[in-house]
Amino acid sequence: MKLGVLSDIHGNRVALRAVLADMPAVDMLVCAGDVVGYNPWHADCVDAMRGVGEADGYPDEEVPTVMGNHDRAVAGTTPFAFNGMAKAGVEHATEQLDDDQLDWLSALPDETHVCDDRVKLVHGHPDDPDHYTYPDEFGPDLLGEEDVLVMGHTHRQYHERYEDGVVMNPGSVGQPRDGDHRAAYAVLDLETLSVDEHRVGYDTDAVIHAVSDAGLPREIGFRLTQGR
Incomplete structure (x- = not known):
């Protein structure tokens, strides 16, 4: 069984569509959180993960998704300290999304x-959803009973295979921060416990213009060209 693994879409419809078009055939999709925030297409990205998006190539059923810190802030369930760009994205998403x-x-x-409990999804860390678990913190001690632990939050694509399983971060679809501006995702093969990391280019200029048109901080768009 093959899983398409997404994370940190952050309202970037252009990047999400590029990822879904580029992705090889998989049996299901999963998402490690932060569907909204920063970029201006929060509603479109939420509907894509809900399985009700209307664009060609969007999932036709709900994607198993965990709550990221931006998702939580927009939902209003807990407060979270944000910088100016992040705060603006949260406010924009809150205004854009409908009740459903x-x-x-x-x-x-x-x-x-998912997958008979073989794959566990969290956003930041198994013990703290807001903790940034960077690659230098990866280790077999993060694994529980699952074969694969999927994390997001850092926007940095990385994975390690250990005797007891795999720890992975597919990277960010909508705002990579590992020096590569291309949208990131991964494909997990549960039969072999192998991870193929993918990057795909997309029209960052279109996002820059949309960010400006939405009245969001310009840096949200420009940082996409540098992967930071």
Whole structure:
């Protein structure tokens, strides 16, 4: 069984569509959180993960998704300290989403298991959803009973395979921060416990213009050209 693994879409419809078009055939999609925030297409990205998006190539069923810190802030379930760009994105998403979309965000869990509990999804860390677990913190001690632990939050693509399983971060679809501006995702093969990391280019200029048109801080768009 093959899983398409997404994380940190952050309202970037252009990047999400590029990723879904580039992705090889998989049996299901999963998402490690932060569907909204920063970029201006929060509603479109939420509907894509809800399985009700209307664009060609979007999932036709709900994608197992955990709650990221931006999702939580928009849903209003807990406060979170943000910088100016992040705060602007949260406020924009809160204004844009309708009640059904906000209810979906509010109901997202901090963790979930798929594939007969072989794969565990969290956003930041198994013990703290807001902790940034960078690659130098990866280790077999992060694994529980699952074969694969999927994390997001850092926007940095990385994975390690250990005797007891795999720890991975697919990177960010909508705002990579590892020096590569291309949208990131991964494909997990559960039969072999192998991870293929993918990057795909997309029209960052279109996002820059949309960010400006939405009245969001210009830096949100420009940083996409540098992967930071």
